[in-house]
Amino acid sequence: MPAERLSALLSGRLMWVNGTVLHYYFFDRDSDGSVIPLPGTGETRWESWVGAEAQREVVRDCFREWLDLGIGLSFVEVRDRSEAELRIGFQTGDGSYSTVGRDALSVGLGRRTMNFGWDLTAPGERATALHEIGHALGLLHEHQSPFAGIHWDDEAVYDDLAGPPNFWGRDKTHFNILRKLDPDEANGSVWDPLSIMEYPFSAGLVLEPEQFRSGVRPPGTLSPADKECVLRWYPPTGTCRPxxxxxxxxxxxxxxxxxxxxxxxxxxxxxxxxxxxxxxxxxxxxxxxxxxxxxxxxxxxxxxxxxxxxxxxxxxxxxxxxxxxxxxxxxxxxxxxxxxxx
CATH class of the missing domain: 2.60.120.1050 (Jelly Rolls)
Incomplete structure (x- = not known):
């Protein structure tokens, strides 16, 4: 199928109702952390979930960028984790991820709904924060569209994601990359390779469409389709009382x-x-x-x-x-x- 900027993917069943105020919290206690395995060693170590102020500011700025589109949601930072729908950690070595939309409500108060596993202040990594906030809004991975027509070199994908910075096993790679979404989950019919919800892929992982054999390199910004789609689901709210x-x-x-x-x-x-x-x-x-x-x-x-x-x-x-x-x-x-x- 043609790779045009026509749609983003959203999980309709997990979208917030419009007008929701989403409160987010950064883990900040010395005890906030967990034990993670060290890749390839069989050993483990305790890693904090607390992020540096510079890291937090990148996330705040990305929340503002989504908000500045004029969407009918708003974001408020809170200091009490019990008030937050979104709870954010910065645990190195645990990858970057987020729950999708209202799935955040099923996560316990002492657990993360979002994590950033590498330095967001590094060049190009601001896109990671935009991407994970997109998940929190209900957006899904663009490359998993059942309509994209992507034919993968499966073993090459498994090998690529097994290395840094992800260190994913085969099951996780299949779930996040190779697995096709159910057509009922896709709110669009064409792949948008420029979407913030599209992963970058190096050469040799995509076999078809032919023009992407040399790699997929999204710009790391909100595409026109991202903006149009999120505004369609979250249109600006009026000021009159219901x-x-x-x-x-x-x-x-x-x-x-x-x-x-x-x-x-x-x-x-x-x-x-x-x-x-x-x-x-x-x-x-x-x-x-x-x-x-x-x-x-x-x-x-x-x-x-x-x-x-x-x-x-x-x-x-x-x-x-x-x-x-x-x-x-x-x-x-x-x-x-x-x-x-x-």
């Missing part, structure tokens, strides 16, 4: 795939409530509390492509204000849905 959602009154929705509706709840009494969607749809329902003018994530559920609907059971307090956000990923019926709080 419509109110009153208990026991359903609000009809008529959303297309990827579209979202926002509501506010001012509970008339303190008790446990259920907030849920109805109809034939594949939705995620997320609940936030407004604290100091900022929506703070409380809970969410999606129906995972099953016939059931997403429902969130949560305690709401009279006198506080809450937001409900419903995002439709796909439909298999009429697409007519509703949301209700009861």
């Amino acid at each position: 419509a109110g959602l009153a208990p026991f009154r359903s609000a009809p929705l008529c959303l297309g795939a990827g579209e979202q509706a926002d509501f506010g709840i001012a509970p008339p009494e303190t008790r446990d409530y259920t907030v849920g969607a109805f109809g034939e749809s594949d939705t995620v329902v997320a609940v936030f509390e407004e604290i100091d003018g900022e929506p703070r994530y409380l809970s969410a559920e999606d129906d995972g492509g099953t016939p059931r609907n997403a429902h969130v059971r949560i305690r709401l307090v009279k006198g506080r204000h809450y937001f409900v956000r419903v995002r439709l990923y796909s439909t298999w019926g009429s697409g007519e849905t509703a949301v209700m709080c009861w």
Whole structure:
């Protein structure tokens, strides 16, 4: 297939609802660290997760670059790990990686959702931070697109990734490089070799398309397709307050795939409530509390492509204000849905 700048890959089921404030935290305690194996020696050593200030500043700058696109998400650095959806370490020797989108919510508070395993201040390595933040937004590896038409020299790829700086075994290389994504995970039909989510590859690893036998060398910046795709999923949010959602009154929705509706709840009494969607749809329902003018994530559920609907059971307090956000990923019926709080 032609290597054109037409699409990026996103995991729709793991996208955040638009308007989410993502809080990130840098591990900072002397005890933050873990034991890692030393490649080829059979020995281990303890390595800290704490990064130097210069390393942290590179990551902050990359968060700002994504934010400056005008996306409908925002990023706030916090000093308390219990407040952070994204927790970032700088453990040398453990590679660079990130959870994808909302998968970060399943990671324990004492664990990393993102790690940088080499010096981000070195020439060209800023791209690593842009790439891993892209994963945190929900973007997947571009070279794993089922539509890319890449034919690999498998053994050459295994040998290349087994060396520094990755030191990956065959299973990890297969998962991150050679494995094709399910077509349902791909939000696009053409490979974008300029994407920030594309790995660089040396000569001899790609057999087809022929023009990439000499290597794949993405520029390490956000491509036009990266920007267009992330803005489509996270469009700029307005400043007006969302419509109110009153208990026991359903609000009809008529959303297309990827579209979202926002509501506010001012509970008339303190008790446990259920907030849920109805109809034939594949939705995620997320609940936030407004604290100091900022929506703070409380809970969410999606129906995972099953016939059931997403429902969130949560305690709401009279006198506080809450937001409900419903995002439709796909439909298999009429697409007519509703949301209700009861």
